[in-house]
Amino acid sequence: MHIKSQLPDLPPIPDANVFDLFFKAPQGAQIADYTVYVDAATGLKHSLRNYYEFVRDAATALGVPPARGGLGLGGEAGDIVGIFSHNCVSYAALVHALLAITTPFANLSAYATAYELAHSLKTVKPNYLFVQPALLPTALAAAKEVGLPEKQIYILEGSSGDERLSLQDLVNRIRKGSISREPVRLANKNTLAYFVFSSGTSGLPKAVMISHGNLWAMVLSQAIWRQEEIKFLRELTPPKAPPVALCFLPMYHAYPLNIVAFRMFGMAPVTFVIMEKWEASAVLKAIPKYRIEALALVPSAVHQLLNHPDSAKTDFSSLASAGCGAAHLPTTLRDNFLSHFGNVTLSEGYGMSELTFGISRKSFDGMFGLKVPDSTCGLINSNVEVRTVREDGSEADVDEPGELWVKAPVVALGYYGNEQATQETFVDGWVRTGDQMRIDKDGFLHFVERKKDTLKVGGAQVSPSEIENVLHAQPDGLITDACVAGVSGGRTSDEKVPRAWVVLSDEGKRRGAEEAVKALEAWTKKNLSPYKWLRGGFEVVNEIPKSPTDKILRRLLQERFEAQYTARAKL
Template identity: 50%
Template structure:
């Protein structure tokens, strides 16, 4: 068996305890000085770290107190799973930590869900209680009715709704009545902490089981990295617009922000005008981004370099960020910034790699464009060929990973668990990579084979968006039928026109883009599958481009056309 390991120091042995104790009560976990932990980016409300911790303990008490005394009566041994349906909010973080405190698992539900999608989520996760933002209540009630979740088990998170129990009010009641606080409930390494939805490598969304031990391990990984690549001794300010119901946002804003002093400005969701205002007003230092957000920022007409004068660090995740887009954004900022990217998935709790900084390991492993970095502490990897054998350095294959962040599997889905979580603790990621002699991983992003040559969709997308007249604001390229053989796929593009593009007219713009692509790409990369203007590129809430959706729609329409002619 050929495998490669992390170059970072090993993760030290970890205590088998509740993640709350791991984060807050172990020796050295309390900072010397209190600091502003959270800021509501709309109201300006500030919450200090000490205030947050007190609120979490009151929240845990309210959740576990009997209903007869005004509590929610939630008990982990009863098989409870609490759903959370909300956009980002201060008390979203409070509720997450209060549930961890009482060792009661929760299910992260997308705030963008339709009633149909939410029904699937509630049923898949076996949700027994639901905390919901008022604006999402009607969708929640419709889905709850479908799965038989009683209305008196639906509560309000943030704001209010007449006649419904409210998390914030319950916390205030606990504090006012001085109800004795519940102690931290014990949890072990494999105690279920939460469920998050993922399609895994195939199929419909499944509920990934993340344990207390998984969270502790990822926090220990971050702390281990800091021993060789420390952060500045200041309290930087980060912006939180990424959804907390997704792995990336959850960990960055609900967990990692407690390892060292960090002030997080929380906004409900992505709104580019609000984002630009908040960056300037709160002097944001760290931007946690996804590729679609970077693209929108680069294309935005209101972008001015002075807005980003405080930004020192950019972190990108959730999907591959093309190097060309990184360069464009850096040029837009007009100043040097530290850039970090990595590869991760929910089945890995959050991430497995990170891009090395200039100073890491004294520059022994420099970053190169196109690489997602090196393995995080405590991890091992394999590159596996289609026949199950291990590929050598430089050859591509499926990436398998092993470490304490590999999760427990899929909730009540043994078949999917067996297919993805294999022997000896290895996780089959379903993604193809190659690794070089320095341990740097390179993803093969939806690569097409045309006339025997590899074609990168992201390369073609970059060419289309680089048209000098800025005719498009977004583009997606995927493989469709039309090659020399039945199984060969040729590139097809879907584009969203800019204001300038719409002024010129769709037909003219598509002709110009076709000519531009032929001028700037080798002939085997030409758009032989055609080019189409659409209103919006479909993406997941985390910014991953849903190429498959566009490809399937095209193939379905193509089949109908062929059938009609016959």
């Protein structure tokens, strides 16, 4: 099935720096000041005007030549900046400053081990790093492995306790020298804005390239959605003050990055309370403390909030809306959320890193004269086309599952330095999502299952191939083959957790299965982030089933496990 959006078209995407969309008021107008960010740990508030001044000074500190006291960065010179940090206000400030001087930045997982970080650094090859102090040892270890000089590693926010300069230090140096500001640099639709890591349809994490044009299209499409909602709800009076939202999802992920750093600046003002990272009890304390009105969630966070012992005694009276993304939200979990939180509205949609943010959104019942099905992830955004495709390449019928293909101005430029993966996923302007969807007669998308091998654990992507590579890298040579795939046992009914099937080598057999598995588990925990750990367990097998072309037949192992899992559940 092939459909196009029924929403109004986007205006022409300009060849301009997206920084202007975020911070430049229309001619003759002035952007009203408000509190844009609040540090949840300290309560420190940042007004929009003060924040803007800091961002412009940071852009100057990063962009002017060293002879004038800056770093002399620029995208045209091939510079790339890596950001390795948990959430903080300076994360957003650095992002905006780098956009202003058209210098691409790479969002690096703050949970990465030195092994994982080194892979990311080898992929995008940044020549500068800004790091959270607590993560500096990991950054230094990875930088040493890839040959990134220590002198090009800076502190993002806070202090490292040595002579290493921070972003604030660089800004102070510019301000002290009264150096004239670096102007916002020119950009076009295809100017590279940033990298975000994704496993795509399969394989190791890849660096998705997002352009300034992608960001323009994302924000403008979200604005059109909001205009349509306002028309439907007849909301004519804007709120007296910006709503207060809570950010605990990692800003290096496409979903929160776009919400917290991009979307709100191009739409309606929002005050974001920034938490360093997710911790359920801390979130439950922050909601009443800051009178939080809006939450951005992932399914695992929904599950934990509903089941936390402090949830029943938490004051949620300020909460008015929530959005859930990054992974499919099961119907039962959604219903439990709505039952627990009463009048809170819950929005859902569909997106992926390769699509900048999202390409569909769940509308209000009655919008466009349509009744919204419970199971849908929404109608597609402005200027979006989607197709559902059968295994043989033909188009699926109405309500028939097929792989979702997407064409839109938010489609990424491709994967950096990986032409083969780019050609496999980006086909003639279409993105092959690897997700099975069906499209009903009214144009609503319905998630069926993940076709691709990549897992979503707690909203974060997990690559089976990456875990397999780590298993094979275990230095004692305990295995000759391995397969990793998702199995039942996650926090929600449809969340899968990684499980490993391994074939022992002679050395592995000599030690015995139990001892070998213990060593493999310790190795993976040392070299992988916790959400990638093999929570589905290990199984020693005689061989890994493969096709005639040597492709691992994961489904055979998964089906065998699920049959045993179901049988045990019935006992």
